[in-house]
Amino acid sequence: MTSQDSAGLHPPPLTSEDIARVGELLYRWTGMIFGESKRYYIERRIAERMKRSGHTNIKAYLGFLGSHTAEREALINAFTINETYFYREDHQFAALARDILPDVIRTKRPGDLVRIWSMPCSTGEEAYSIAIWLLENWPLVDAYNVEIVGSDIDTAALNKAVQGHFTERSLARLPDAVRESYFEMQRGHHRRIIQDLRESVRFTPANIIDPMTMTGLGTFDVILCRNLLIYFDDAARLQAANNLYERLNPGGYICLGHSESMGRISDRFTLARLADAIVYRKA
Numbered sequence: 001m002t003s004q005d006s007a008g009l010h011p012p013p014l015t016s017e018d019i020a021r022v023g024e025l026l027y028r029w030t031g032m033i034f035g036e037s038k039r040y041y042i043e044r045r046i047a048e049r050m051k052r053s054g055h056t057n058i059k060a061y062l063g064f065l066g067s068h069t070a071e072r073e074a075l076i077n078a079f080t081i082n083e084t085y086f087y088r089e090d091h092q093f094a095a096l097a098r099d100i101l102p103d104v105i106r107t108k109r110p111g112d113l114v115r116i117w118s119m120p121c122s123t124g125e126e127a128y129s130i131a132i133w134l135l136e137n138w139p140l141v142d143a144y145n146v147e148i149v150g151s152d153i154d155t156a157a158l159n160k161a162v163q164g165h166f167t168e169r170s171l172a173r174l175p176d177a178v179r180e181s182y183f184e185m186q187r188g189h190h191r192r193i194i195q196d197l198r199e200s201v202r203f204t205p206a207n208i209i210d211p212m213t214m215t216g217l218g219t220f221d222v223i224l225c226r227n228l229l230i231y232f233d234d235a236a237r238l239q240a241a242n243n244l245y246e247r248l249n250p251g252g253y254i255c256l257g258h259s260e261s262m263g264r265i266s267d268r269f270t271l272a273r274l275a276d277a278i279v280y281r282k283a
């Protein structure tokens with residue numbers, strides 16, 4: 001039995017034009033590239049969404065997407081790749097506590113707001129990792145009003161972030177003492193992050209290629225934009241970089257994933273080589 005059969009899905013045989021049309025819509029709405037090389041991935045997800053929304057004809061379904069924002073949101077949620085885990089690329093959290101925040105507060109006074117944005121945050125592990133790392137490693141964490149915001153285009157992932165339930169796999173890189181201090185054991189062998197932390201991080205949707213969805217969030221001292229731009233083409237990366245630039249305070253920092261480089265995208269940022277990480281700054 002194939003996994004398609006076990007899921008009870010019978011993907012419509014999509015033509016090359018259908019695949020191109022789906023790719024075009026997803027690119028326009030999210031910046032992510034999906035084409036013929038991802039045919040199986042596309043067919044599976046389209047089949048599931050068509051079944052759930054009661055469609056049997058792909059053209060009718062694509063037309064329906066144009067006028068139904070809830071279905072468009074569900075389709076986007078189905079296509080996102082949410083891979084993430086606690087303390088991923090933790091050398092950047094070390095750089096945050098050791099170099100970035102000490103520099104950010106040079107122009108602030110105790111009690112001032114320090115704003116950090118995890119964009120995209122997926123199911124919340126990155127945003128909560130920042131909170132935990134600072135509590136554990138930044139002695140001035142209580143001296144400043146640190147605000148951590150997590151955003152993503154995927155509203156289902158954000159709901160999971162707010163709920164704060166995590167699997168052992170997601171927690172695997174955390175030291176035992178951190179697990180014990182910040183997570184409560186739940187039934188079914190998963191853990192929930194403690195209420196204090198759930199209340200200390202704000203999660204809100206935003207689309208990195210749509211500035212209208214980001215302006216209401218204000219500006220930030222530090223933005224982590226990790227492991228998203230790899231799914232974009234050059235035009236969408238540039239659009240994202242320009243939108244992030246607008247959300248950064250002057251002198252603010254941006255951290256990308258290990259295989260991403262701002263140098264190849266935009267010349268508006270300056271590169272800063274820190275002891276633990278290479279990061280980018282708004283001049």
Ligand SMILES: C[S@@+](CC[C@H](N)C(=O)[O-])C[C@H]1O[C@@H](n2cnc3c(N)ncnc32)[C@H](O)[C@@H]1O
Nearest residue numbers: 030080082084120122152153154207208226227
């Ligand atoms: C692989 S996860 C990265 C999560 C986290 N930053 C990390 O490195 O562990 C990529 C996330 O990007 C989100 N995403 C895709 N397109 C987006 C867009 N246009 N705006 C905001 N988030 C987007 C997806 O929903 C997904 O949760």
